[in-house]
Amino acid sequence: MITRRQLLWTGAGIGLAGVLAACGSGGQTGPAAVSASGSAVEQPRTGGTLRVGALGRASAVTRDPHGTQTNESDYLIISLLYDTLTVPGETTNTAPRLAGAWKASEDLKTWRFTIADGAAFHDGTPVTAEDVVWSLKRLRATPAGASRLPGIQPSGISAEDAKTVVLVSDYPNADLPLLTRLTTFVLKKDTKDDALATAPGTGPFKLDWFRDGNARLVRNDNWYGGKVYLDAIEVRIFESPQAMANALLAGQIDVASNVGAVAARTAKSRSDIQILRRPNDMAMPIVMRTADGPFTDPKVREALRLAVDRDAMVKQVLSGYGTVANDVLGTGDPAYAKDLPQRTRDIAKAKSLLAEAGFDLSKTYDLITTEDISGLAESATLFATQVREAGVKINVVKQDSAVFWDKTWLKAPLYTTYWGTNDSVVFFASKTMLSDAGQNEAAWKEPAFDEAYREAMATADAAKRSEALRKLQQIEYEKSGYLLWGMADGIDLAGGAVRGLPKLPGYGRVQLEKTWLAR
Amino acid sequence: MEKPRFVLVAGHVAWSALRRLAVLAVLLGVVFAAVELLPGDAASSTSERGESAADLAARRTALGLDRPLAERFWDWMTALPTGDLGTSARGEPVTRLLAGPFPNTLLLGSLALAVSVAGALALGSWAALRPGGRADRVIGVVATMAFALPEFVVAIALLLVLSLWLGWLPAVTLIGADGAPASPGMLLLPLLALAIPQIGWNTRIVRAALADQAALPHVSAAILDGLPRHRILTHHLLPGALPAVAVGVATSAGMLLGGAVVVETLFNYPGVGAVLAGAIADRDTPVVAGVVAATGSAISVVLLLADLVRARSVGVRL
Numbered sequence: 001m002i003t004r005r006q007l008l009w010t011g012a013g014i015g016l017a018g019v020l021a022a023c024g025s026g027g028q029t030g031p032a033a034v035s036a037s038g039s040a041v042e043q044p045r046t047g048g049t050l051r052v053g054a055l056g057r058a059s060a061v062t063r064d065p066h067g068t069q070t071n072e073s074d075y076l077i078i079s080l081l082y083d084t085l086t087v088p089g090e091t092t093n094t095a096p097r098l099a100g101a102w103k104a105s106e107d108l109k110t111w112r113f114t115i116a117d118g119a120a121f122h123d124g125t126p127v128t129a130e131d132v133v134w135s136l137k138r139l140r141a142t143p144a145g146a147s148r149l150p151g152i153q154p155s156g157i158s159a160e161d162a163k164t165v166v167l168v169s170d171y172p173n174a175d176l177p178l179l180t181r182l183t184t185f186v187l188k189k190d191t192k193d194d195a196l197a198t199a200p201g202t203g204p205f206k207l208d209w210f211r212d213g214n215a216r217l218v219r220n221d222n223w224y225g226g227k228v229y230l231d232a233i234e235v236r237i238f239e240s241p242q243a244m245a246n247a248l249l250a251g252q253i254d255v256a257s258n259v260g261a262v263a264a265r266t267a268k269s270r271s272d273i274q275i276l277r278r279p280n281d282m283a284m285p286i287v288m289r290t291a292d293g294p295f296t297d298p299k300v301r302e303a304l305r306l307a308v309d310r311d312a313m314v315k316q317v318l319s320g321y322g323t324v325a326n327d328v329l330g331t332g333d334p335a336y337a338k339d340l341p342q343r344t345r346d347i348a349k350a351k352s353l354l355a356e357a358g359f360d361l362s363k364t365y366d367l368i369t370t371e372d373i374s375g376l377a378e379s380a381t382l383f384a385t386q387v388r389e390a391g392v393k394i395n396v397v398k399q400d401s402a403v404f405w406d407k408t409w410l411k412a413p414l415y416t417t418y419w420g421t422n423d424s425v426v427f428f429a430s431k432t433m434l435s436d437a438g439q440n441e442a443a444w445k446e447p448a449f450d451e452a453y454r455e456a457m458a459t460a461d462a463a464k465r466s467e468a469l470r471k472l473q474q475i476e477y478e479k480s481g482y483l484l485w486g487m488a489d490g491i492d493l494a495g496g497a498v499r500g501l502p503k504l505p506g507y508g509r510v511q512l513e514k515t516w517l518a519r
Numbered sequence: 520m521e522k523p524r525f526v527l528v529a530g531h532v533a534w535s536a537l538r539r540l541a542v543l544a545v546l547l548g549v550v551f552a553a554v555e556l557l558p559g560d561a562a563s564s565t566s567e568r569g570e571s572a573a574d575l576a577a578r579r580t581a582l583g584l585d586r587p588l589a590e591r592f593w594d595w596m597t598a599l600p601t602g603d604l605g606t607s608a609r610g611e612p613v614t615r616l617l618a619g620p621f622p623n624t625l626l627l628g629s630l631a632l633a634v635s636v637a638g639a640l641a642l643g644s645w646a647a648l649r650p651g652g653r654a655d656r657v658i659g660v661v662a663t664m665a666f667a668l669p670e671f672v673v674a675i676a677l678l679l680v681l682s683l684w685l686g687w688l689p690a691v692t693l694i695g696a697d698g699a700p701a702s703p704g705m706l707l708l709p710l711l712a713l714a715i716p717q718i719g720w721n722t723r724i725v726r727a728a729l730a731d732q733a734a735l736p737h738v739s740a741a742i743l744d745g746l747p748r749h750r751i752l753t754h755h756l757l758p759g760a761l762p763a764v765a766v767g768v769a770t771s772a773g774m775l776l777g778g779a780v781v782v783e784t785l786f787n788y789p790g791v792g793a794v795l796a797g798a799i800a801d802r803d804t805p806v807v808a809g810v811v812a813a814t815g816s817a818i819s820v821v822l823l824l825a826d827l828v829r830a831r832s833v834g835v836r837l
């Protein structure tokens with residue numbers, strides 16, 4: 001079954017890309033010039049229905065804002081209906097949403113969030129701190145709750161007054177408001193599990209109807225967060241990016257959200273289609289296990305980082321829709337250390353490092369990968385070819401997703417992983433690199449790194465804090481188990497009339513409240 | 520004389536219905552075992568990064584995956600007659616997961632089957648009435664080619680020409696608030712993609728069955744009597760060819776549902792194909808079994824009808 005589907009998509013990709021390239025250049029004269037820069041000049045217009053395609057699997061549809069959302073379509077719908085306390089911002093990591101403001105105690109352990117003025121549910125009832133507390137506790141009680149609200153016990157969530165929510169962290173955490181982005185959807189207190197389908201939210205859009213992963217949402221005229229332009233948004237679920245791209249090319253939808261590089265190549269010749277690139281969207285690092293096994297010696301890991309040809313990876317694996325990275329995760333973060341020297345290919349140095357470390361070049365090492373996301377397995381194959389030039393023999397093993405996450409992830413000596421959240425430097429540090437992190441993918445234990453992290457977290461002063469973060473990234477750059485060769489762009493396709501689409505990477509793509517239609 | 524024959528036919532139908540039910544039950548057992556044999560399980564497939572081993576174990580217990588396979592199968596099977604297809608690994612009742620997609624697949628499948636039968640009868644008869652003629656040869660070659668093409672090749676060709684180039688038909692199916700395709704035109708591309716290979720297959724069968732009939736003495740006599748061609752076709756050729764055609768159509772029903780998985784994905788048609796593919800990836804046994812039970816029952820009905828046609832035309836041999 002899998003084989004057949006893969007075959008299908010390979011065939012379809014080649015077929016469509018070829019033929020469209022041949023035929024697309026004729027015909028439609030569209031507003032080609034308006035694309036990226038247009039929104040700055042034009043005055044937003046009110047009205048219209050935006051039809052958005054998003055990826056999702058019919059079997060995985062969920063309505064629970066605190067459930068496991070694997071479908072982008074579900075997450076999009078939930079994000080338009082419900083608000084989180086904070087959201088990713090364009091100039092800062094954390095921008096206000098349902099929480100209009102927040103303030104930390106001296107020791108950075110206690111945080112007070114004030115609910116935004118005028119915030120109300122779709123049925124008109126104002127949002128109270130009780131609603132927020134109930135929602136956060138519900139989130140905390142989910143199976144992944146401890147990782148969604150790290151360091152916060154259920155007892156550490158309380159209401160101080162009608163408009164103030166207090167979160168108490170087990171340890172000083174200067175970035176706590178950042179943790180409340182993306183997941184802290186607020187429902188009305190005591191919403192029953194069987195009433196989730198119709199539970200009112202506080203978001204910029206209200207639910208008109210929902211069916212099998214598809215939905216129609218209408219504008220919330222009373223939204224506290226500012227003016228919303230669109231009359232309605234229709235979300236359509238697509239199993240395959242290919243079908244979603246076809247729907248856009250045929251004019252059946254206005255936006256194909258996160259549709260990928262293959263579709264972008266296909267649409268290139270159509271002047272009436274906008275190709276929107278959201279940089280720093282997806283990290284696909286190679287994980288080298290540090291605790292034991294053949295990659296324990298930091299010199300070996302450094303050698304592999306020098307043996308990879310980053311430009312070629314971006315060009316071939318991502319079709320050029322991406323940027324070269326420098327082995328530090330969190331590239332979209334304003335705090336990202338851009339001044340660390342960019343690693344480039346140096347086969348001679350790689351060879352000498354391998355020799356110094358006494359790395360066994362006669363053996364063949366398995367690099368385990370999956371086909372969970374487009375380009376991942378290709379990155380492994382190209383990497384294997386590239387490091388062969390440094391004398392390292394790598395055999396790429398493709399694993400079924402279910403097996404990979406069960407048997408390989410967090411365990412194997414060498415494997416590919418991916419993070420579509422592109423969160424901050426701190427997010428990756430805390431989730432994947434601290435010695436006791438639950439998802440420490442490379443089993444990396446570095447006391448100096450832990451120390452730098454704790455220092456950054458316990459520092460309120462901005463300058464000192466950024467210094468600590470710089471140190472943290474320096475250690476990560478030198479010693480971690482990650483080889484991050486590049487960052488894939490998030491790619492959306494849109495019809496000519498769509499304006500004000502989100503530019504943020506990762507889950508920032510769901511912020512459609514400022515989108516409008518020039519028609 | 521009438522009554523015993525009716526009783527015989529009814530008995531035959533009941534017997535083959537029972538047999539089909541038994542086959543379906545065995546098939547469902549195989550499905551349970553097959554999903555079990557796949558690496559990984561529903562708890563790990565549907566978990567979120569960040570769930571600890573203890574969380575996973577708890578989910579495993581909550582989903583009942585720690586119980587023996589036979590026990591889970593028995594529970595699922597005994598609930599089946601009450602219309603309960605169990606609960607998915609994500610906590611959705613399987614009946615609710617299938618409530619939209621299954622009728623959509625049934626609609627697409629039965630339309631495709633009807634178009635296949637009508638097309639095949641027309642083309643096969645046309646060819647059979649002109650044995651050895653140019654039309655006969657062209658139809659023979661084209662039918663073979665059509666059947667040899669995989670559905671996705673047909674589908675992509677249709678998509679490119681009829682939708683992306685000419686803009687005549689919608690490229691994908693989008694649903695409305697009622698869960699059905701928003702406009703009937705959306706059905707056309709998936710319908711054609713499914714039907715064309717099956718028209719090819721059944722045309723060959725109709726043509727061959729009619730040729731067999733044409734060689735029989737009573738048909739030669741009718742031709743010698745100078746009866747008009749259409750009368751020979753409807754009164755002398757087709758009735759005898761019916762059992763063979765029925766078998767061909769029954770086979771098509773199975774192939775159509777197999778092809779539907781591919782065609783549904785390509786055209787974003789909201790049917791059970793997508794649900795099935797996702798459920799297999801999730802190792803979600805109740806959902807996989809639910810899809811198999813629903814589609815299996817639909818195919819069984821078609822096979823049963825084919826049995827009935829055969830039983831009526833050739834008489835019942837017990």
